[in-house]
Amino acid sequence: MRHRRVVVTHYGGPEVITAIEEDIPTPKAGEVRVKVLAAGVSLPDVLAREGVHPETPRVPYTPGWDLVGIVDLLGEGVTGFELRQTVAAMPIHGCYAQYVCVPQHKLVPVPAGLDAAEAVAVVLNYVTAYQMLHRSAKAKAGQRMLIHGASGGVGSAMLQLAKLAGVEMYGTCSAEGDTVVRELGGIPIDYKNADFVKEIRRLTPDGVDAVFDGIGGDNLWRSRDALREGGRVVTYGFQSKMRGGVWLRAAEGVIPSASPLSWVGTSSAIGSNSAERA
DSSP: OEEEEEEEOSSSSGGGEEEEEEEOOOOOTTEEEEEEEEEOOOHHHHHHHTTOSTTOOOSSBOOOSOEEEEEEEEOTTOOSOOTTOEEEEOOSSOOSBSEEEEEGGGEEEOOTTOOHHHHHHHHHHHHHHHIIIIIISOOOTTOEEEESSTTSHHHHHHHHHHHHTTOEEEEEEOGGGHHHHHHTTOEEEETTTSOHHHHHHHHSTTOEEEEEESSOTTHHHHHHHTEEEEEEEEEESOGGGSTTSSOEEOSSSEEOSSOGGGSSOEEEETTEEEEEOO
16 A cells, blocks of 8 residues: 655755655554644744754655544554544654654544644644743733734634633734734734834833743844843744744754853743743
8 A cells, every 4th residue: 555745855945845655654563553634834844844943854854743643553562542543643743644653652632523624733833832831931820921923823822821821911913913813812012013022011011921932033132121020031933043044053953143041040841942031
């Protein structure tokens, strides 16, 4: 039996993506073969393709951070899953394929009847948002926080989770994203027509308890200016690492030209680093 999967042959733009046909993989002991119904498309996929993400695989590789699919075949020793069961996984790469073998411990069951494309949108975005909100920022009811790109995938997840936690959220977005941010309970700041630091200081003079910055570069220092004393910037994503950004590529991983880890106090969550304002 044959299947198709996407392959990145070398680091670069969309032109480096190709598709191949090969024999369907066989799961090893402890693995589950999953028929992929939907795979997420996210910024980390783009950064990995360009070779600048810290967890970029060596080429050639198959991209795809997360998936939702159906259990197709159980490897030796696998328990707790059954054929045709809907599952989700976040193996970081390999999901852009018709079939993929995933270690059992990386799979979680998905309630039957959910739309696969809608379900996969939850995996990376909401795990990232939850980790940053609760593990890095240690959110408490009554706090005020700012997220950049609030109308995007991680941003909209953050707004919903913050509302559940009783946190007041401000969110930078374009004018087009204003409605989305408001509907999700956030206070929008049009970054194209306003200085977000000045807006934060106008809305809450003491500053916010945390800023979630997925842009990086010089924007990190401006995010820090929006903090109250003792506040925290949580960094993730780093769009500035894309070609033309301010980041420098090294032999292994990526080195920022102005590292947030040089600030006093650090902690971490999946896909994020944080730094406190002294």
